[in-house]
Amino acid sequence: MKIRFKNILRDPANRLLVLILFFITFIGFLLYIVEFGKNPEIQSLFDAFWWLIVTIATVGYGDIVPKTFLGKIIGIIIIMSGVTLFSLISGSIASLLVEWRIKERKGLGKVKFKNHLVILGWNNHLEKTLEAMGKFIKIDDYYIVLVNQAEEEDYENFKSKFPNLNIKFIHGDFTKENVLKRANISYAAYIIILSDTYGGRSLEECDERTLISILLIRTLNNNAKIFAEVIKEEKAKYILRAGADDVILGNEFNSILLSSALLSPAYHMLLREIASLDKMRVKLIPLPKNFIGKTFIELFNYFKRTSSSIVIGLVSMRKEFTIDDFLSSDSAIDNFIRQKFEEAEEDFFEEEKKDDYDLNLNPKDDYVISENDKYIFIIE
Structure with missing residues (x-):
């Protein structure tokens, strides 16, 4: 408690506020001693402080007034200094509120949340991770604390x-205990650690910082679920041993995998199994031409029956546009425009003729496969 009180007194505004409160308390007790037993209006310490506060605030109800000579002298002092004291108190409180707001905006404050989500680090996956979370959980029900060394503007x-x-934002190095305590890490429910590349850190340094932070977190919180992004695969086993519940190797699926881990370990395992590059469960193959004109359910049943594979979508080439798609054949104006295009001897639709594809995931059973459908995605 002594250390905390000394920290409070370091601020000039706090020292002034403490001094004013001490002065008011002293005057209140002094007035009570002087007036008690001689003034029927002041029968308790509360009556003395009531008169003091009303006078300082320049309200002046007049229900209680000093009767003794010393009491009136005290009254004169309070009346003459009341406006100044009230202004100083108001200014000190306003200063504290402004200082608190500035600290919060700069990330220098602390949070008191419980069962919250803490995200350590900053990289280009942060925004995508929060976007992906919205698809898996009701994220607006969570308090989210970002801990990193990003600038206030960022x-x-x-x-x-x-x-x-x-x-909420906590500015600081998340490998430091005092920074983690400001994020109330001891009461966090979920912790996501991103490879912190902010400020141009090397990839090697990112994994080392992740390892250090997990070791530190586990000394403060043994119950939180920790999911860590790892750059180098050989570091994953050490990070798991340090206390991470799961690691996600750096790739374009990180945002989805990190977010799905919050929903359910089973859901997370499913996505990672499908996206696993070493097992190559998802494959893109050409569409058998004999299925053109048939329905998607026929294609689905064929692959399920012959290879135990599941067809999850089609890749279609967008139709090429020509001048005839925009002009009719029975209009004199359209015929004139067509003639001018032919005379120009220039293909104005050249850009549209470049290969451009659409992905059609899980088409309806009665979807009829056309010549524009070129490839299929299957899960083996």
């Missing part, structure tokens, strides 16, 4: 993209 720009989320 954080404000980031927060403006998620106006409906309860996001």
Whole structure:
């Protein structure tokens, strides 16, 4: 407690506020001693402080007034200094509120949330991770605390993209215990650690910082679920031993995998199994031409029956546009326009003729396969 009180007194505004409160308390007790037993209006310490506060605030109800000579002298002092004291108290309180707001905006404050989500680190996966979370959980029910060394401007720009989320910012190095304590890491329910590339850190340094932070977190919180992004695969086993519940190797699926881990371990395992590059469960193969004109359910049943594979979607080439798609054949104006295009001897639809594909995931059973459908995605 002594250390905390000394920290409070370091601020000039706090020292002034403490001094004013001490002065008011002293005057209140002094007035009570002087007036008690001689003034029927002051029968208790509360009566003395009531008169003191009403006078300092310049309200002046007049229900209690000093009767003794010393009491009136005290009254004169309080009346003459009341406006100044009230202004100083108001200014000190306003200063504390402004200071608190500035600290919060700069990420220098602390949070008192419990069962919250903490995201350590900053990289280009952060925004996508929060977007993906919205697809798996009701994210606006969570308090989210970001802990990193990003600049205030970067954080404000980031927060403006998620106006409906309860996001707080803690600025600092998340490998330091005092920074983690400001994020109330001891009471966090979920912790996601991103490879912190902010400020141009090397990839080697990112994994080392992740390992250090997990070791530190586990000394403060043994119950939180920790999911860590790892750059180098050989570091994954050490991070798991340090206390991470799961690791996600750096790739384009990180945002989805990190987010799905919050929903359910089973869901997370499913996505990672499908996206696993070494097993190559998902394959893209050419569409057998004999299925053109048939329905999707016929294609689905064929692959399920012959190879135990599941067809999950079609890749279609977009139709090429020609001048005839826009002009009719029975209009004099259209014939004139067609003639001018032919005279120009230039293909104005050249860009549209470049290969351009659409992905059609899980088409309806009665979807009729056309010549524009070129490939199929299957899960083996």
